[in-house]
Amino acid sequence: MIPAPSLSAEDLAVxxxxxxxxxxxxxxxxxxxxxSSIDLGEPELGMLTGFIPVEGPVHGWVAITFDPDLADxxxxxxxxxxxxxxxxxxxxxEIVSTIASxxxxxxxxxxxxxxxxxxxxxxxPAELNASPLIFQVPFQWRAFTGSLLISxxx
Amino acid sequence: xxxxxxxxxxxxxxxxxxxxxQSLSEELWLIAFALAKPATTAELAQxxxxxxxxxxxxxxxxxxxxxxxKKTLTFKEFLAKRNNAQAKPEKTExxxxxxxxxxxxxxxxxxxxxxxxxxxxxxxQASETPVFATRFGGDRLPGFAAAVEEIRPVAIxxxxxxxxxxxxxxxxxxxxxxxxxxxxxxxxxxxxxxYRVFLRVPFGSLYDEGITSLKLVDENSTVxxxxxxxxxxxxxxxxxxxxxxx
Numbered sequence: 001m002i003p004a005p006s007l008s009a010e011d012l013a014v015x016x017x018x019x020x021x022x023x024x025x026x027x028x029x030x031x032x033x034x035x036s037s038i039d040l041g042e043p044e045l046g047m048l049t050g051f052i053p054v055e056g057p058v059h060g061w062v063a064i065t066f067d068p069d070l071a072d073x074x075x076x077x078x079x080x081x082x083x084x085x086x087x088x089x090x091x092x093x094e095i096v097s098t099i100a101s102x103x104x105x106x107x108x109x110x111x112x113x114x115x116x117x118x119x120x121x122x123x124x125p126a127e128l129n130a131s132p133l134i135f136q137v138p139f140q141w142r143a144f145t146g147s148l149l150i151s152x153x154x
Numbered sequence: 155x156x157x158x159x160x161x162x163x164x165x166x167x168x169x170x171x172x173x174x175x176q177s178l179s180e181e182l183w184l185i186a187f188a189l190a191k192p193a194t195t196a197e198l199a200q201x202x203x204x205x206x207x208x209x210x211x212x213x214x215x216x217x218x219x220x221x222x223x224k225k226t227l228t229f230k231e232f233l234a235k236r237n238n239a240q241a242k243p244e245k246t247e248x249x250x251x252x253x254x255x256x257x258x259x260x261x262x263x264x265x266x267x268x269x270x271x272x273x274x275x276x277x278x279q280a281s282e283t284p285v286f287a288t289r290f291g292g293d294r295l296p297g298f299a300a301a302v303e304e305i306r307p308v309a310i311x312x313x314x315x316x317x318x319x320x321x322x323x324x325x326x327x328x329x330x331x332x333x334x335x336x337x338x339x340x341x342x343x344x345x346x347x348x349y350r351v352f353l354r355v356p357f358g359s360l361y362d363e364g365i366t367s368l369k370l371v372d373e374n375s376t377v378x379x380x381x382x383x384x385x386x387x388x389x390x391x392x393x394x395x396x397x398x399x400x
Contacts, residue, residue, distance in 0.1 A: 008350060009346045009347070009349055009350040009353075010338055010339075010343045010344075010346045010347050010350070012346060013341070013342040013343045013346055016342050033342070035369065036342060036345045036369070037367055037368065037369030037370075038345070038348060038349050038352060038367065038368040038369065039366065039367045039368075039369070040357055040360060040361055040365070040366045040367070041366065129218065129219065129220045130220075131218055131353070132214070132217050132218060132357040133349070133352060133353055133357060135345070135346060135349040137342060150346070150349070152349070152350075152353060153218055154214065154215065154218050154353040154354060
């Protein structure tokens with residue numbers, strides 16, 4: 001992939017296919033992305049959220065958020081017997097770190113993709129600011145739902 | 155719902171911690187400190203000699219930084235406000251008080267700013283000797299030593315002013331969103347272009363117009379606030395290259 005010479009928010013659309021590829025590669029099932037929304041105010045987060053801070057021509061974060069039931073399904077795909085909070089959190093970290101690594105490869109030097117941060121309490125990490133305007137795309141993987149979020153500094 | 159410019163803002167609870175991590179323009183710091191006490195954008199505009207759009211834009215930037223938040227009321231505060239509204243309230247104004255020169259004979263030091271007080275005072279007290287206090291103290295504020303007369307409005311491009319719609323007719327929002335989305339190639343990319351355009355629009359004004367989600371905007375959704383209309387059209391043109399009539 002060739003990074004866009006002049007990167008903008010639209011280039012962050014690549015996070016959707018990157019997330020799609022992760023789920024497809026691990027499980028063989030492709031998640032379906034729904035209709036996006038742009039909402040004022042704090043985003044609705046699932047219990048598990050992996051944040052990928054980005055810096056450069058665009059500044060903010062991209063996040064994947066979902067609930068423990070999706071994590072448990074993915075853990076069963078991975079043949080992981082444990083179903084505790086720590087394991088689910090590790091899984092969320094693995095998912096989001098994989099997506100972040102692919103994003104780093106995609107954007108190269110045009111965008112700094114920082115190490116992922118995971119929360120397991122439906123909250124935004126203190127070190128990350130949320131834009132008052134959040135871009136959100138819901139997705140469904142098997143019987144479970146989650147969302148891809150993009151929050152950019154105006 | 156409050157009318158445009160009537161939403162009240164105040165510093166965030168963790169203002170001091172966040173402020174130490176921020177680098178803002180002098181104007182934004184002044185407004186951030188003015189919001190040690192609640193104020194609407196209209197009051198800030200008046201107190202800081204800003205246009206309503208500039209005040210709105212400044213508030214938008216400060217909201218994004220996390221330094222300020224929208225002021226909400228507890229039920230008790232709501233009742234108190236409601237009761238006060240029935241009695242004639244004491245007239246108050248937001249004052250940006252002149253900074254004190256340091257007590258010295260040095261001509262250079264004579265213009266040095268010691269600290270600034272910004273906040274609400276009853277009109278009857280506004281001309282009294284100010285008590286200088288900020289949450290940090292003036293000497294801890296990077297780039298905050300500014301005389302009041304140096305406060306300038308946040309810049310608005312002459313183009314934006316010229317493009318301000320002259321009529322108060324409502325503008326339908328759906329065609330604007332559709333045009334931007336189409337320009338962005340549709341799909342998530344097109345929607346992200348819409349996102350980028352609306353990141354430039356004063357969020358407070360959107361909220362005041364009852365627009366909390368662009369997904370919920372239908373064919374009948376309109377924008378009445380002329381400043382908001384101008385901001386949307388300006389952002390659509392500058393960010394997306396989409397020229398639309400008001």
